Amino acid sequence: MTDLDAMTLRSAYDNQLRPDIPDPVPAGVTVERDGPLFRITGLDAGGFLTYRDLDGLTGDALDELIARQVELFRQRSQSVEWKLVGHDEPADLADRLRAAGFVPEERETVVIGPVASLAGALPVVPEGVRLREVTSRVDLERIAAMEEEVWQEDRSHLVWGLEREMEADPQSVTVVVAEAGPTMVSAGWVRFPGNTGFATLWGGSTLPQWRRKGIYRALVTYRARLAEQRGRTLLQVDASEDSRPILERLGLVAVTTTTPYVYTP
Incomplete structure (x- = not known):
């Protein structure tokens, strides 16, 4: 695709998928607004901060917005993720987040x-x-156990997070697993955000001994077929450096990046 195509896709991403708010909001999940920012709790072990843009906030006003989030989650003794997108403004937003105590995690590419x-x-x-x-x-618990084996960290939030989403709207997310006999070797899910032309792909972790066998690609293709059945025309993924080359070979285009900035009290 041309650069113009990539810019058009990025515009669709901004206009249709941001801010990233669950709809409908599952039971136990809270969405609060603070100026241009939406604060979501209850979907994960920590909180999540999302926005379409920051309404031109800069300088002291922006620092005050960031500081309010830090203080609120400090009082709750809860971590929070600020999802920083590569073309977000102002240009010094990442520096301001770090100065407030947020720590960047691994950057992903939006394709x-x-x-x-x-x-x-x-x-x-x-x-x-x-x-x-x-x-x-039971299957969600098996997914969490498989991901814990892959990443060597607690993934229990996947169980109750996905369960809440499916209870709120069974049509909003479909979970697909790859199994070899009794062993779950990979899993991914596809979300169908309301009032958009998008389906978004998540997960895709695969046990090390089962990689490079086409399983991740098959999961992508399977979920794309589900998206077509639902009338969606675009797929979006926050891709790791492992999955990005596979997705680009499948025709997806890099449009921006996203980096989780996490504050932990």
């Missing part, structure tokens, strides 16, 4: 591409592996 070209292919998995849609808590 977007058309659903149709991916949905036209059949998902191909290695012999002995099958893809299956799941909804039960």
Whole structure:
């Protein structure tokens, strides 16, 4: 695609997917507004800060907005993630977040591409592996256990977070797993944000011994077919450096980056 296409896709991302607020809001989840910023709690172990843009805030006014979030989550003894997108303004926003105590985590690349070209292919998995849609808590717990093996960190929030989403609206998210016999080897989910042309892909962690066998690609293709069935025309992924090359080979285009800045009391 050309640079113009990438800019058009980035504009669609900004206008349709930001701010990233669950709709409908699941039980136990709270959405609060502070100026241009939306504060979400209850979907994860910590809080989440999202916005379309910061309404031109700079200098002291911006520092005060950041400081209010720090103080609120300090009082709650709860961590919070500020999702910083690469083209956010002002240009010194990252510096101001660091000065307030936020710590950057691994940067990801936002990639977007058309659903149709991916949905036209059949998902191909290695012999002995099958893809299956799941909804039960038992399967969500198996996903968390698999991801904990991959990342060596607690992933229990996936269980109750996805469960709450499905309870709020079963049509808003579909979870797909890849299994080899009794072993769950990979899992991913697709969200269908309301009033947009997008489907967004999440997860995709794969056990090390099952990588480079086409399983991640098959999960992407399977979920693209679900997106086409729902009338969605664009796929969006926050891609790690491991998954970005695969997604670009599948036709998705890098449009910006996103970096979690996390404050921990």
